[in-house]
Amino acid sequence: MGTPDVLLGALALGVGIFLAWGSGPVARVVLFITALVVAAMLFLPGSQLAAIVGADAVAAMTRMVADTPWSLSDWLHFLIFVWLGLLLWLGRADLRGWKAWSLMAVLAVAAELAQGFAPERSPRIDDVFLNLAGGMAGLLAGILLLSIGRFLTKAGGRI
Numbered sequence: 001m002g003t004p005d006v007l008l009g010a011l012a013l014g015v016g017i018f019l020a021w022g023s024g025p026v027a028r029v030v031l032f033i034t035a036l037v038v039a040a041m042l043f044l045p046g047s048q049l050a051a052i053v054g055a056d057a058v059a060a061m062t063r064m065v066a067d068t069p070w071s072l073s074d075w076l077h078f079l080i081f082v083w084l085g086l087l088l089w090l091g092r093a094d095l096r097g098w099k100a101w102s103l104m105a106v107l108a109v110a111a112e113l114a115q116g117f118a119p120e121r122s123p124r125i126d127d128v129f130l131n132l133a134g135g136m137a138g139l140l141a142g143i144l145l146l147s148i149g150r151f152l153t154k155a156g157g158r159i
Contacts, residue, residue, distance in 0.1 A: 011114055012039030015107070019088065027091035034087055038080050042111050046073075046120060070130075077127050078134035081108060085138020090145065104135035 016035030020028040041049065050058050062072050070078070085104055089096060095103060108131035112123040 011110075012036055015039070019092065022094045023091045027087075031087055031091050034084065038084060038111075041076065041080055042115060042118075042121075074126075074130055077130040078137075081131045081134030082138040082141065085135040085140075086142045086145075087138075089139050089142025100139055101136070104139060105132060108132045108135055 012035060016032040016039075019035050020032040023031055058072070065072050065075050068075070081104070084107065085100075088100055088103065092100070108128055111131055112125075112128045114123075115121040115127075116123045
């Protein structure tokens with residue numbers, strides 16, 4: 001294990017701890033585990049990830065996205081950050097508003113810059129944009145879900 005591996009591991013743990021810090025007990029666990037899984041998906045070599053999920057799963061996912069303008073890698077970047085943005089908005093009330101939007105932008109760029117240290121990975125500007133789009137979509141989904149929840153609470157369950 002070299003210096004880049006230690007730096008990436010420390011980065012993943014640091015982000016996990018930061019995201020989990022101010023949340024409730026369930027959100028704390030979910031946010032921390034999510035940060036570690038996201039780090040693994042972003043920093044592990046593609047061949048190692050394919051070995052973990054299996055060739056059949058990779059082939060099935062590739063077929064699912066074959067008729068879209070994005071590759072499997074593009075979809076994964078986008079969906080990873082949708083999930084991260086959604087969890088951030090729902091799990092960390094103290095980071096809602098401009099802090100959440102700023103943090104998503106920093107994480108989107110930092111994730112790609114950190115890939116420069118990972119074996120078989122390289123930072124790409126188009127991945128930064130996919131990360132940003134996914135993160136923003138996740139934050140918007142969190143806002144929508146909270147709004148729906150508040151509406152249903154005020155309506156007393158009546159629609």
